[in-house]
Amino acid sequence: MRNLARISYVEDDADIRAVAELTLSDVCGYQLQTCASGAEALERVAGFAPDIILLDRRMPGLDGIETFARLRAIPELTSTPIAFMTANADADDIARYQAMGAAGVIAKPFDPMTLGDEIEALWRQSGAGKGEA
Amino acid sequence: MQDQLRALIADHCDWLGEQVTAIADALLTADGGIVAEQDVVLRARETTHQITGTTGTMGFGAIGHLAAELEDALAAMAETGSFEDEVACAQIGALLAQLRMQAATMTPEQSSLFHKDLSALAGG
Numbered sequence: 676m677r678n679l680a681r682i683s684y685v686e687d688d689a690d691i692r693a694v695a696e697l698t699l700s701d702v703c704g705y706q707l708q709t710c711a712s713g714a715e716a717l718e719r720v721a722g723f724a725p726d727i728i729l730l731d732r733r734m735p736g737l738d739g740i741e742t743f744a745r746l747r748a749i750p751e752l753t754s755t756p757i758a759f760m761t762a763n764a765d766a767d768d769i770a771r772y773q774a775m776g777a778a779g780v781i782a783k784p785f786d787p788m789t790l791g792d793e794i795e796a797l798w799r800q801s802g803a804g805k806g807e808a
Numbered sequence: 809m810q811d812q813l814r815a816l817i818a819d820h821c822d823w824l825g826e827q828v829t830a831i832a833d834a835l836l837t838a839d840g841g842i843v844a845e846q847d848v849v850l851r852a853r854e855t856t857h858q859i860t861g862t863t864g865t866m867g868f869g870a871i872g873h874l875a876a877e878l879e880d881a882l883a884a885m886a887e888t889g890s891f892e893d894e895v896a897c898a899q900i901g902a903l904l905a906q907l908r909m910q911a912a913t914m915t916p917e918q919s920s921l922f923h924k925d926l927s928a929l930a931g932g
Contacts, residue, residue, distance in 0.1 A: 688858060688861065688862050690816065690819070690820055690823065690862045690865075690866065691861065691862055691865055693816050694813075694816060694865055694866070697809060697812055697813055697816070697926075698926070698929060701809050701812070702809055702926050702927075702929045703929055733857070762857075762860060762861055762876075763876075783861045783864070783865070784860070784861050784862070784863070784864025784865040784869075784872055785865055786865075787865065787921060788921075788924055788928075788929065791929065
């Protein structure tokens, strides 16, 4: 069993990225990559080799759904857990995301004090940390 | 790091005031009605959606809920085209007025994160 270490977070809101960087990187010690758009994520995420990817559901340009599909098509990311960050997701939305292969949903607005725990839980549920030293 | 978080919260208070003023300037007519243009209402909705997510994350949950109510009302108006519906206009006007008042009087210390101990997260 290995530990969650590397997180990519795709989020268009600069304030939310700043809070995530402060809590996840500076305080919790994860290696965090932030991308401001889906297009930026498609260029950078594979090179970062994250353990998990967090995608804002609603972004200008490429939205979360389209970004999800395009990230999944990148060979290095086919099995990387991807979770959506979204407000107002109902049960149908969550079921749809899971049917697409998403690792889960983190509700927005999130609590910075518990965000790390929520990501850890999703990552462990996905089974991504099993079977490696 | 606590200081960094507090600086982010303070910046957010300034940002919110600017955004709410911009929404009001774009959306309200001189007589307090709503500009009857779908693009204007949709842009206001997008900005309000951003406020909903960001403000809640910054520890201003009540303002975030208020913004979410406004977002829903704007979405309903854009969807139905009810730009001249008096009830809908009055609801949006009232919510926007509340949001402006909250934004004008909010202080960083009111954020639920302001007094949180970030060091409790380290190594957790």
